[in-house]
Amino acid sequence: MSRQAGESELVHIAFDDTDSRLGRCTTHLAFKITGRLRAMGVKLVDYPLLIRLNPNIPWKTRGNGAVCIRVRTKDPDKVVDFVRQSVEEGSAIGAGANPAVAFLCGKIPPSLAKFSSIAMFDVLSRQKAEKVAKENGIEYFTFGNGQGLVGSLGAMGCLLESGDYTFELISYRRPENCGTPRIVDRNRVIECHGAFPDTFNSYDEKNKRVLIAPHGPDPVFCGIRGEDPDSILSAFSMLQPEERLDGYMVFRSNQGTNMHLQNLLKLNESKVYTAGYVRCRVKEKPQAMQGGHVLFAVEDGSGSMLAAVYEPTGLAKIAASLDTGDIIEIGCGIRKPTVKHPKVLNVEYIRILELACIFDVLNPVCKICGKRMKSEGKNKGFQCDRCKYRDIAATKVYLPKRRSIEPGLYLPVPKAHRHLTKPLQRYGKEKSGFRFSGLCRDWFGSGNFQASFGN
Ligand SMILES: [Zn+2]
Incomplete structure (x- = not known):
């Protein structure tokens, strides 16, 4: 980190993975640190940022949330020393936390912004994070296995200045x-x-x-x-x-804000643990399984994959009402394969774009008594059971099925929302x-x- 003496400098402070299940919390540490920075006369140049990263990362902390505090200070060294020490002392190191804290002076470089945008929906390694840090003069400290560096840089590079927040x-x-x-x-x-x-x-x-x-x-x-x-x-x-x-x-x-669902996934290229959205066609009628979950195959021109809608999302009934040929968009994360299943799309929302015309195929109705007739065999016409009327020219009737769902957006119930899920009332x-x-x-x-x- 390069520093100039005397001048007030812009310093980005980011940390992640300070919490454990035992009751520490990254935002609480941010609250403590911010309070002290204020007392030290440090000026914030934005609200402290709470940045949620790809929620599908299996080794994430509870909410996969990292914090970035952007300040102006005449004494960056003092700020760095104080924050580093606070993160070390305020983290649950040894109880499951693998914290990291990172500092950068000046503007956010493009490669850091890029790293951050990828951290919203993809898997990034600690090695990649170290490379970006070194290339950009980012000073960092890691504790435990240091996995928190990925989230720290993810938050630091996320300015939230051009989009939704x-x-x-x-x-x-x-x-x-x-x-x-x-x-x-x-x-x-x-x-x-x-x-x-x-x-x-x-x-x-x-x-x-x-x-x-x-x-x-x-x-x-x-x-x-x-x-x-x-x-x-x-x-x-x-x-x-x-x-x-x-x-x-x-x-x-x-x-x-649904920030993790902004990229279009192609089914044949989709990587495990990534998030995004897919425009696809329902390949076969969805089936409800034990526990009320619904599993169905979708295809997008590049390939096909199974999509899973879990009962607690409240979307299972909608999913079960889909039918072959429906055109939908789904927001999803990609679950890793298990012994029982290949990779699966975990559905986070369903947008029905176009309902297919589904027909019920029925026998024709008797012209004399109105009862449905019975087939006499292929190309042999139909006969009425009740009045014995025979109609050699009658054909099967295709009756458009009344669909129980309509095109539109379907979101999970609020209790099933992830931090990043955009709630219905935020649309627009x-x-x-x-x-x-x-x-x-x-x-x-x-x-x-x-x-x-x-x-
Ligand atoms: Zn009849």
Whole structure:
């Protein structure tokens, strides 16, 4: 990392894989680090970014989320030392975390941006990450097996400046409360959900489930997602949690944007663990299996593959209503082959583009009494069982089948959403770029924030 003394420098700080199942959390570390950086007089040049990467990576941490904080500082060395130490001390090293922290001064180079865009849907090796880091003068520190470097660079290279993005306010519990049940007033969540249409995934109306609070031992109290900082701050203020919290921070994020599903996959070239979308034709009538999952073959001109729709997504009924010849687009991740199955497309959404005409083939109706006749054999006409009327010229009748589904977009139920899944209400609200014009009021709260917040 090259540094100039005296001048205020742009520094990108990114880290990943600091959490484990035992209750540490990368965003919480970001909250802690940001609080200290503020106290050190370091200026942020964007909201801290929470970047979700390819969710199909099997060795990912829980949400495969990495963080990037972009700052201006006159003392990059001090910032680097402080953050490196915080990541080392604040990570669950030895308990499953393999953290990495990376620093870069100046502009984001194109090869880093490219690396990041690939990290959204593909598998990248640690070696590739090291190569990109070295080529671009990125200073990095890894702990454990260092797998976190891939996510760190993925987040660092993701500027979220030309496409869609969202915000999330994440609030944190005080250490003494971690591990105890979170008390969230369900009625207030429902109220917020109704009052702030620019928040999303707070409440699942159909399943009557509160979605903002996790259930594990991690320090996250709740997360409120939305289109802009104002609506999530207002919603959080309305929530009035009774538990005394450690604080909260507003992140800018690629959550809820389908960023992992932007590339068109070709079935004959599709790699295990990649994500994307496929335009295809249903090759045979889907079959429901044990457990309510639906498996069916699709083809796209390059090849064919099995697609799987799992029961918990709530999409199984739609999938089972598809038929041979239907033209669909599916968002999917590619599951590795198992002993029982070859590679399979794990379906994340279904867009029905065109329904095929499906016919029921029936015998003709008797002209005399109206009963369906019976075939006398090939080319021998039909005879009525009831009145014995015979019709040598009658032919089979092709009756267009009434389809139970319509063209359109079908998404999983909210509880089955991944962090990156774009919820239905966001369709049409996609943003086309971001220009930083300062952090909004109250974007960060710590200590005694509840007393003054919202006044
Ligand atoms: Zn008859």
